[in-house]
Amino acid sequence: MADALRTWYPDVVVGAESYHLDEEYYHRSVQLLETEEERDTLALVLRHAEGIVGLVMLTKDERSRTVTSRMGALAPDHRRGAVGLLGIMLFDAAAKKLGASVVYTFVTLKSKHQQLIYERFGFQLVGIMPAWDIDMIEPNRPKRVFEAIYAKVLAPKSEWxxxxxxxxxxxxxxxxxxxxxxxxxxxxDTSQSR
Structure with missing residues (x-):
């Protein structure tokens, strides 16, 4: 998985997502089929005929009933057309299935396309986190980057x-x-469409 992530998402070598390159992280922190105890981090694996082509990582917080998308990566050959939307569709569906009241994620400001996708799926820009993460801006030149915070409220308005x-x-x-x-x-107020 680590080699695939490096190819699909070169920035993964630095910053918050870099722990996804550590095999032990999955065994220690991620809910896997063979894991007996329940864990807060879930891996949604996207498969195609040639094998794994994508990964969406989610973290749930039972107490606040929130789900966060920690990272998503898709093989470049599978980004065109509707397949590129599959990650956000899985994120949205999984959050509802997990009983989340709010879902949120950090979205890169290096890609207008990513921002548009979240907006198209009903997420609202709720802020910009300054210097929140580290990305590889140029080869061997990591820098702190600003990221957009997008959220979608799933709880009915009566709970707000x-x-x-x-x-x-x-x-x-x-x-x-x-x-x-x-x-x-x-x-x-998406409670009417739930």
Whole structure:
């Protein structure tokens, strides 16, 4: 798997995703078929006739009922057409199956395409994390990168608590108003389509 990941996703050698290159990580932290105890990290493996062609890693938090996509990688030959959307479709379906109330992920700002895919699947941009991860910008030149945070609320609106405006600083209120117009909040209520 490590060799395939290096080919599919060259940035995996540095930063938060680099532990996916360590075989022991899967045996220690990931829910595998032969694992007796339940673990919080799940690997969704995408297979095709020639073998494994993709991997989506999810982490669930039972207490907050959230699921995070930690990493997704797909063999370049399988990125065109609808197959390239399979990872996000699996992420979305798995989160619902796991009973998540909210799903979220960090998305690279190096690819408009990745951002558009998440937006097309109903995820909303909720922020940008400054210098959050490390990517290989050029060969042998890792740098800290900013990443977009996308989220989708699966919990019905009746479970939400909208904060009072007087509990927010002026800057927080301005960001709230930018991110969450009344129409955006209405669109985020996916409970009608569950």
């Amino acid at each position: 608590h909208i904060p009072q405006r007087d509990t927010m600083t002026a800057r927080t209120r301005a960001l709230w108003d930018f991110l969450f117009t009344p129409d955006d909040l209405q669109a985020m």
